[in-house]
Amino acid sequence: MSTTASSLIDEQRFPQLAALMRTQYERTPAHRAFLESRFSRASAEDFATLEELASQIRQIAGPRLGEICDGYDFICKIVREEEIFFRRHGRYRLTTFEEANRLVYGNTEYMGRYMDGLLLTQIYWSNHTACYQFYRNVFLRQAPAGYDYLEIGPGHGLLLYQALKDERSGSVKGWDVSKASIGQTWDALTIMGMSGKKPELVLQDLYAVPDDSAKFDCLTFSEVLEHLEDPKGALVKLRSLLKPAGRLFVNVPINSPAPDHLYLLRSPEDAVDAVRAAGFEIERAEFFPMTNHTMEQARKHKLTISACIIARPN
């Protein structure tokens, strides 16, 4: 019997998503119940976004789609191990970049599988999809015409790609401290197509940016803060990179154990306070609980909540 994508996904309207889910369920049937529950809670708008993401991810994956689906299984396993540590000790396992570099970033094989899995969480974890929608529908949509865009740590490239294909954007730049990440972003953008506008991707450590650097209208910092040893220093640095009316988009997960997460925030309000304390005023903040849970459950049981914050220098 061949694997069906699910009665929850309309195969005629969402063929990319249906094809992706067929591959995922064939490779890892154990994830089916969780994922079906996730799709059962998705709105019509969510399905439109999921179809678009599935199309982009299938393009990026090419013949490696099966391997990438295995990467999702890998990420679930390693996150579960960290979750057990977090429940026992009430903190993340690692505290220094040196440890994360030695155990995670420096292990090419491990990192490859981890990055593969992260690509699919954009679809499978509703909080990740919600952050993507908030970024695109609120942050980018309200950017001024001809905006200069910088993303730090663009990783999978799905956010930077939105700015790149936005006809209202001016310059589009991406900075990352990791050569491998820059390569991953470049490959993804090349495969998805750059529509005439070329992004500038630069190997650049945020902490080492000179004071006289160019300033930006839009600055994206998605799922980076929790990886840092000095998050406060990073936020202050980000502020210095904005034009006076520029806007920062931060996406940071709360109570979110992972092998390379160092900075533990215990409530979404703590995330907002951290941004404010670095000299920003908050334009808007929205919080999204982990997949298949309500906000009440997430707060009560200290489960992951993604905090998305749009802020301006004050």
Ligand SMILES: C[S@@+](CC[C@H](N)C(=O)[O-])C[C@H]1O[C@@H](n2cnc3c(N)ncnc32)[C@H](O)[C@@H]1O
């Ligand atoms: C988990 S990835 C984020 C991927 C993507 N933005 C997302 O939303 O999923 C974190 C990225 O931040 C980069 N990064 C970490 N510390 C950095 C620093 N000090 N300067 C620039 N990039 C940094 C890492 O190399 C990595 O590519």
